[in-house]
Amino acid sequence: MTTTHHSKVLTQIKDKPGKYAKYKKHNVPKERQSGKTKRPCVRCGRFGGHIRSFSLGLCRQCFRENATELGFKQYS
Ligand SMILES: [Zn+2]
Structure with a gap:
């Protein structure tokens, strides 16, 4: 999966809870200070x-x- 923003992938895999949780854990950027x-x-x-x-x-x-x-x- 090649995307410009991680939120696009989250909408693609929202129906797959296992993949959703794994993607969110490893790929969503952390909130910066x-x-x-x-x-x-x-x-x-x-x-x-x-x-x-x-x-x-x-x-x-x-x-x-x-x-x-x-x-x-x-x-x-
Ligand atoms: Zn501007």
């Missing part, structure tokens, strides 16, 4: 390219799309 997965983009949910300055909480793509609306101005 810190790190990049604790800070997804508030707009799209991306983890990479995160901007924490001014407590924006946006990824770089969302920042680029909304920068002028947020009041940022490009000088160069």
Whole structure:
């Protein structure tokens, strides 16, 4: 089984309780205390390219799309 997210597999095997429990025990990622997965983009949910300055909480793509609306101005 090759999937992009573990929840897709859990929906596939929900009718097989033995496999469900085993998959959940060994493959569901644990809840993190810190790190990049604790800070997804508030707009799209991306983890990479995160901007924490001014407590924006946006990824770089969302920042680029909304920068002028947020009041940022490009000088160069
Ligand atoms: Zn984003």
